[in-house]
Amino acid sequence: MAQHQFQTEVSRLLHLIIHSLYSNREIFLRELVSNASDALDKLKYLTVADDAYKNLSFDPRIDISFHKDETAGASTLTIADNGIGMNEAELGDSLGTIARSGTRNFLDKLAEDAKKDSNLIGQFGVGFYSAFMVADKIEVISRKAGENAAWKWTSDGKEGYDIESAQRDTQGSTVILHLTEEGTEYANRWSIEDIIKRYSNHVAFPIYLTYDEKEYDDKGKEKGSKTKTDRINSGTAIWRRAKSELKDEDYNEFYKQLGHDTDEPLFYVHTKAEGTLEYSTLFYVPKKAPFDMYNADYKPGVKLYVKRVFITDDDKELMPTWLRFVRGIIDSEDLPLNVSREILQQNKVLLNIKNGSVKKLLGEFKALADNNKEKWETFVSQYNRPLKEGLYQDFSNREAILELVRFKSSTVEGWTSLAEYASRMKSDQKHIYYITGGDEKTLKASPLLEAYTAKGIEVLIMDDEIDDIIISSVGRYKKPTPTGDASGEDSALSQEWELKAVNRAGADEELGEKKDKAAEKEIKPVIEKIKKALGERVKDVKLSRRLHDSPSCIVADENDPTMQMQQMLKAMGQTEMPDIKPILEVNGDHPIVAGLRDLEDEERIADVAGVLLDQALLVEGIKVKDPADFVKRLNRLLSR
């Protein structure tokens, strides 16, 4: 019985990994080497940034060795580093629990999916535990830099682990895998070299392999063996190499290691800036959006290096939050090595690099939109939403982002851009119209669209929850002036439109005159009757010019939140918000409305008015306040 039990999540994760990644089990070595490399990065950082570590003699390296034993289950594989190491508490915390709370969601999602998508696991980065695919016992002997005690963590990867006092001459960690019978294939010089070359060739620290080589005499007879140690990775930081020297495979292979992804990236951007600032960046966009990118504790995937020394991957300021799906490297020549993390936030050099990188990425996204339909569609399906976040977070790039976001439309299939919408606008059309609040189907069926459809005016269907907020903050769309025309006085060329929500009062001016005066006068008493019957339930009742077939619809007053937005805010916990009432618009030509003209029975007028309001709410996907009352009124009307 082990001294310490694993957290339940760990046991579930172990189980999942072993069963879903088994066909790709060699990645365990990449994971352990990445951990060793991270540990070296951390210590290297301390030796430049922290006086307490300045005098440490530090010759960073990763050593792999193996022992092959013909007895079943007696072979071992050892990965050692002289990095930061772990003390007793850290061994328990890092290897016995899952610190990141995103993991729990991830596990639930996986369990839901039942079809255990191994890509998802790859994306998440299985880490240390993947070694239990090839080992039935693992020992980690570790000594933390700056401390004297060493500790040994042992586990069979089933229920728990033990920690006991141990010996280690220097700081660092030694991971000893006791290989299973099938795992024995990795106690082999060629397979280790092959896996390291494939996955970890660009790890910045030297990786050595120690093995025994047989020696032969003149007659070709075996005379013994000699222990040799070779370096097996090239160790060049790929982002520092010239683009011309690199192939797609080099970039993709590096990405898999960096992003803990088993899939290839959607695309990459490699930049070398020379001039006032000198830096290299290598960015990747994953094919699938990181599953946890909407979690509060999401860790962005860009690492900062200074002159090839790793500084941090934990800085939310390296990239704007809306670009948090981007993975990659920023390596600067100009930042001081011992730059503190607090100073980073206001550092001008970093700010310049960041701005340059955002512009570069935006340019790259645009190029994808223009030149690669297939990849662009994948991009939109994964990243349309973070781009929209950029619309309200990143004011200086708003115009460029606005060219990239895509919406659905009442007249065309699939995605459309604002530029495409503008090119289809009717010559006398004054505004760009959109509808928000509900799923695509509900919105497309909304009575609010009827008159626009009848007039052939396209309406953008904004079915994403956040559309309401972002689009009202955007306000206008300006068609970019074609390059070359930027003379400044080309107002005739640069067109600009207001974005108008069709579910607001005042967005109907293009739909023609209300009615002739006489007809309007005639319907006035009907409006008054409805208004009286509904009382406090509505802000106003008006004659509509946007309805064709439906008897009624609701709109929000010009500066009020829509009903859907209120519903959403409440669902998000804003319960103290006052109810802001909608405006009811009625269709004077509709028989139900026209029928009220000669009706005097107040109870019946109240029934009709109530149903006109409730059905208008229902069709927009809004909850009716008093469903029982609605049903009663409806039944009374039906039975007459």
Ligand code: ADP
């Ligand atoms: P990840 O590397 O994705 O965080 P792992 O399960 O691989 O997840 O590792 C968990 C943690 O254990 C690491 O974050 C690190 O703190 C610690 N760790 C693992 N291997 C080493 C090592 N060789 N040296 C120091 N710390 C390590």
